[in-house]
Amino acid sequence: MANNWWEIQVLCDPALEDLVFLRVETFGCRGTASEMKGHSCLISAYLPQEQAHLLDLAALSLLFRQDALCVNLPIPAVQWNLIEEEDWSSSWKQHWHPEEIGDRFVVNPAWLPIPETDRLVLQLDPGVAFGTGAHPTTQLCLEALEMRLGYEETHATIADIGCGSGILSIGAILLGAKQVYAVDIDPLAVKSTRRNRELNQIDESLLQAQLGSIEMIKQLSPEPVDGIVCNILAEVIIDLIPQMDAISKPSTWGIISGVLLDQAKPVADTLEQYGWVVATLWRRKDWCCFTIRRN
Numbered sequence: 001m002a003n004n005w006w007e008i009q010v011l012c013d014p015a016l017e018d019l020v021f022l023r024v025e026t027f028g029c030r031g032t033a034s035e036m037k038g039h040s041c042l043i044s045a046y047l048p049q050e051q052a053h054l055l056d057l058a059a060l061s062l063l064f065r066q067d068a069l070c071v072n073l074p075i076p077a078v079q080w081n082l083i084e085e086e087d088w089s090s091s092w093k094q095h096w097h098p099e100e101i102g103d104r105f106v107v108n109p110a111w112l113p114i115p116e117t118d119r120l121v122l123q124l125d126p127g128v129a130f131g132t133g134a135h136p137t138t139q140l141c142l143e144a145l146e147m148r149l150g151y152e153e154t155h156a157t158i159a160d161i162g163c164g165s166g167i168l169s170i171g172a173i174l175l176g177a178k179q180v181y182a183v184d185i186d187p188l189a190v191k192s193t194r195r196n197r198e199l200n201q202i203d204e205s206l207l208q209a210q211l212g213s214i215e216m217i218k219q220l221s222p223e224p225v226d227g228i229v230c231n232i233l234a235e236v237i238i239d240l241i242p243q244m245d246a247i248s249k250p251s252t253w254g255i256i257s258g259v260l261l262d263q264a265k266p267v268a269d270t271l272e273q274y275g276w277v278v279a280t281l282w283r284r285k286d287w288c289c290f291t292i293r294r295n
């Protein structure tokens with residue numbers, strides 16, 4: 001049977017973009033992209049057909065409407081189409097362009113020529129996994145890695161928990177990390193990380209990607225790691241913090257994102273409760289990123 005996909009398109013005020021992203025991700029969409037259309041933002045999101053009925057899509061549209069009304073913005077225009085597998089990959093790809101992130105990176109879609117640049121080129125085919133470089137939390141994490149590894153520390157061993165496309169793991173290796181252990185509970189993310197590792201010609205021994213979560217890092221890494229990067233949602237992070245001790249040493253640092261601003265306090269409280277100090281808190285749009293170290 002052909003695998004068809006729903007293409008959900010939301011044309012909204014740019015101020016609503018983050019909320020729409022959050023809604024489509026929570027809904028289970030696997031590929032998302034956004035672009036400006038005049039003064040509006042067009043968000044396209046993709047979901048396997050069998051994962052949603054028409055009624056679910058109608059309910060999702062109502063949520064967009066509700067969100068807009070709550071913050072006093074125009075109601076977004078929503079449409080959905082059923083598209084075939086081949087059309088999905090090509091229609092999704094056309095949304096992606098090379099994107100400069102921080103001072104050091106350019107994220108280049110793997111199907112485009114490699115750009116001439118002094119920056120580190122992060123070749124990426126995100127497939128259906130999260131992590132294209134377009135999301136503020138991914139950008140904040142890459143920028144924090146750049147500050148940590150680019151100027152202060154190389155040869156670090158790093159755990160990437162919730163690796164998605166592998167973008168942060170690959171970024172860390174390009175910046176000189178010695179060894180990265182990448183884990184994700186989604187088998188498609190692990191597959192995507194391995195594919196992107198190959199695209200960036202990184203040896204498997206430098207970047208190991210496995211299905212699982214923090215407990216898998218313990219199995220992969222013979223020693224506690226130097227750094228932890230973790231870009232997942234706040235409630236998952238709060239559950240993971242107590243387990244971070246098992247892979248850390250006194251000098252271990254962390255880069256934690258995926259946290260909406262209004263969820264920053266419970267995350268910070270939990271970090272402090274488990275012996276971590278919040279060194280900085282970076283913000284982009286409605287999201288934030290913590291850099292942390294041991295107490």
Ligand SMILES: C[S@@+](CC[C@H](N)C(=O)[O-])C[C@H]1O[C@@H](n2cnc3c(N)ncnc32)[C@H](O)[C@@H]1O
Nearest residue numbers: 130131138162163164184185186189213231232
């Ligand atoms: C927001 S994406 C981040 C992807 C990528 N690291 C980035 O920064 O763009 C979060 C990823 O975490 C994974 N995830 C969710 N809960 C998890 C858990 N408890 N342990 C490990 N991975 C998890 C999801 O499958 C998803 O791929």
